[in-house]
Amino acid sequence: MGESASPDVAAVPNAVLGRYGAFLVDVDGVLTRGNDALPGATEAFTALRTWGRALVLTNNSTRSRSELAEHLGRLGFAVSPDDILGSAFLAARYLTLHYGPVDVWVLGEDGVRDEMLLSDHRLATRPEGATWVVAGMDRDVTYAKLSQALRALVGGARVLATNEDATFPTADGLVPGAGAIVGALRGMGFAAEHVVGKPSFAAFEVALDVLGLPANRVLMIGDRLDTDIAGAQAAGLDSVLVLSGVDSLDDIGRSGVRPTWVAASLADLCAGKGEPSRPRL
Numbered sequence: 001m002g003e004s005a006s007p008d009v010a011a012v013p014n015a016v017l018g019r020y021g022a023f024l025v026d027v028d029g030v031l032t033r034g035n036d037a038l039p040g041a042t043e044a045f046t047a048l049r050t051w052g053r054a055l056v057l058t059n060n061s062t063r064s065r066s067e068l069a070e071h072l073g074r075l076g077f078a079v080s081p082d083d084i085l086g087s088a089f090l091a092a093r094y095l096t097l098h099y100g101p102v103d104v105w106v107l108g109e110d111g112v113r114d115e116m117l118l119s120d121h122r123l124a125t126r127p128e129g130a131t132w133v134v135a136g137m138d139r140d141v142t143y144a145k146l147s148q149a150l151r152a153l154v155g156g157a158r159v160l161a162t163n164e165d166a167t168f169p170t171a172d173g174l175v176p177g178a179g180a181i182v183g184a185l186r187g188m189g190f191a192a193e194h195v196v197g198k199p200s201f202a203a204f205e206v207a208l209d210v211l212g213l214p215a216n217r218v219l220m221i222g223d224r225l226d227t228d229i230a231g232a233q234a235a236g237l238d239s240v241l242v243l244s245g246v247d248s249l250d251d252i253g254r255s256g257v258r259p260t261w262v263a264a265s266l267a268d269l270c271a272g273k274g275e276p277s278r279p280r281l
């Protein structure tokens with residue numbers, strides 16, 4: 001820690017983006033707020049590509065990459081499914097990278113099933129036939145579904161979680177996230193062996209594999225210290241905390257998580273106004 005208890009920022013020249021070959025961009029609080037694009041974010045996302053490839057990295061597990069691309073497209077972002085790393089895709093790719101094609105039982109929504117099939121995994125026809133239970137957010141969870149997952153687990157299946165986000169923001173406030181589903185499995189005695197969403201190392205491992213770049217060539221841009229920034233830091237990526245979402249400058253000092261750079265918003269970062277700054281703690 002530095003000389004001061006409260007963080008401030010020291011401006012540096014905005015040659016920052018030119019140092020990297022690719023960008024991983026969080027969604028809520030960076031590109032969008034609720035169901036709206038943040039001011040200037042659509043143009044900024046396009047501008048990022050001046051410097052390198054820009055991929056969306058999100059813990060959302062309910063939508064497949066196509067559905068996420070469609071959703072962001074409606075808000076004005078120029079993205080294709082190949083530009084999107086959702087946690088359902090991360091789960092499927094992680095299983096492929098480490099275990100090859102496997103038989104899965106999904107306790108989650110259709111986005112997870114779609115991505116499993118696209119990565120050549122097999123959906124088990126009965127719980128006992130699965131070697132992995134893939135758990136994600138499920139807005140239609142029932143006792144019967146938990147019982148089926150339990151049958152798979154008692155039969156020897158292991159648990160992989162798309163993410164463990166406790167809650168999920170909607171226009172009506174917070175709703176239970178994937179953590180509620182993963183917690184239900186844990187409550188039955190079966191903890192997740194892998195969690196692939198941010199801040200897990202797995203999220204960044206898959207992202208770097210997709211990009212074909214080493215960690216020091218990729219910049220994570222996010223609004224949450226505990227997921228986006230802490231995960232990037234642990235995986236060896238530089239990061240930008242944008243102040244358009246959850247965390248503020250004051251939170252940096254409290255959290256002990258230190259982003260490489262701080263910017264007011266993605267728009268400011270890309271426009272070169274509001275110079276990206278190094279947090280000085």
Ligand SMILES: [Mg+2]
Binds near residue numbers: 026027028029224245
């Ligand atoms: Mg966010």
